[in-house]
Amino acid sequence: MVDLNQLKFDEKGLIPAIVVDAITKKVLTLAYMNKESLEISINKGLTCFFSRSRNELWLKGETSGNYQHIVSITADCDNDALVVMVEKDGPACHKGTDSCFENVLWESDKLSEFSLEGLIQLINGRKIDKKEDSYTTYLFEKGLDKILKKVGEESTEVIIAAKADDKKETVYEIADLAYHVMVLMIQMGISLEDIHKELASRHVIDKKVKQEKMTN
Numbered sequence: 001m002v003d004l005n006q007l008k009f010d011e012k013g014l015i016p017a018i019v020v021d022a023i024t025k026k027v028l029t030l031a032y033m034n035k036e037s038l039e040i041s042i043n044k045g046l047t048c049f050f051s052r053s054r055n056e057l058w059l060k061g062e063t064s065g066n067y068q069h070i071v072s073i074t075a076d077c078d079n080d081a082l083v084v085m086v087e088k089d090g091p092a093c094h095k096g097t098d099s100c101f102e103n104v105l106w107e108s109d110k111l112s113e114f115s116l117e118g119l120i121q122l123i124n125g126r127k128i129d130k131k132e133d134s135y136t137t138y139l140f141e142k143g144l145d146k147i148l149k150k151v152g153e154e155s156t157e158v159i160i161a162a163k164a165d166d167k168k169e170t171v172y173e174i175a176d177l178a179y180h181v182m183v184l185m186i187q188m189g190i191s192l193e194d195i196h197k198e199l200a201s202r203h204v205i206d207k208k209v210k211q212e213k214m215t216n
Contacts, residue, residue, distance in 0.1 A: 004038065006075075006079050007035075007038075007079050008078065008079050013035065014032040014033065015033055015034075015080060015081065017031050017033050017047075017081075017082040018030055018081070018083050018084065019031060019068065019084045019092065020083060020085050020086070021085075021086065021088060021099075022072075022085040022086055023087065023117075023192065024115065024117040024192075026099055027101050028088065028098075029093065029100040030100070032049060032052060033048070033050055034057075036050075036057065037050045037057050038073075038082075040057070041084075044059070045070050046068060046070065047067075047068040047070060061090075065089060066089050066090030066091055066092070067090075068084075068086040068087075068088045069086055069088070069089070072084075072085045073085075116192060120185065120186065120191075120192055123179075123182055123183055127186055127187075136183060139183050144187055144188075147187055148184070151181060154173060154176045154177040155177060157173040157177070158170060158177050160173075161173045
C-alpha cells in the first residue's frame with residue numbers, strides 16, 4: 001500500500017486522477033486532486049476533486065446526483081498520477097455524456113476495439129432499430145421462446161465440446177453461448193451492470209466464508 005505522503009503533487013499541490021468505470025473499464029474523465037480532496041475521497045468512498053477553474057473542492061455528484069463510488073485508487077510507478085476505479089450513478093461528463101472522452105481523433109483501419117459493453121449495445125441496437133437480414137433482429141422478432149431454445153442448444157454444444165476435451169471448439173461454443181445469453185439479457189431488460197453487481201455480491205460472500213474458515 002502506498003502512503004499518501006509518498007505521492008508527488010505538483011507545484012500547485014495537485015495530482016492528476018484518471019477516473020475509470022470499474023465495470024466497463026472505460027475512461028470516464030481526467031480530473032485533479034489535492035491532498036485534502038484525496039483524503040475526502042478515501043474517507044467518503046466518493047470522488048472529490050479540486051477544480052482548477054473555480055479554485056475549490058468539489059464532490060462529484062453533489063449537485064447532479066451522479067456520484068462516483070470508489071472501488072480502488074492506484075498510483076503509478078512514479079507516484080505522480082492516480083487511477084481511480086469507480087462505479088458511477090450517472091454520466092461522468094458535465095455535458096451529460098457517459099464519458100468526457102467521446103470525440104474520436106483517429107482510429108486504426110486494421111485494429112478494432114472490442115468490449116462486452118460495446119457488443120451488448122450493438123445487440124440492443126438490433127432490437128430497437130431492426131435491420132433486415134440480421135440474425136439478432138430475427139431472434140428478437142421470434143421472441144423469448146426462440147431465444148431460450150438457442151440458449152439451450154448452445155449450452156449443449158458447450159458440454160459436448162468440453163466432454164471431447166476440444167479446447168478450440170469449446171471456446172467457439174462458449175462464445176456462441178455468451179452471445180445468445182446477451183440477447184436474452186436484452187430481451188429481459190438485464191444489463192451487464194446487473195450481472196456485475198450479482199457476481200460482486202457473491203464474491204463478498206465467498207470472501208467472508210473464507211475468512212470464517214480461517215478463524216475457525
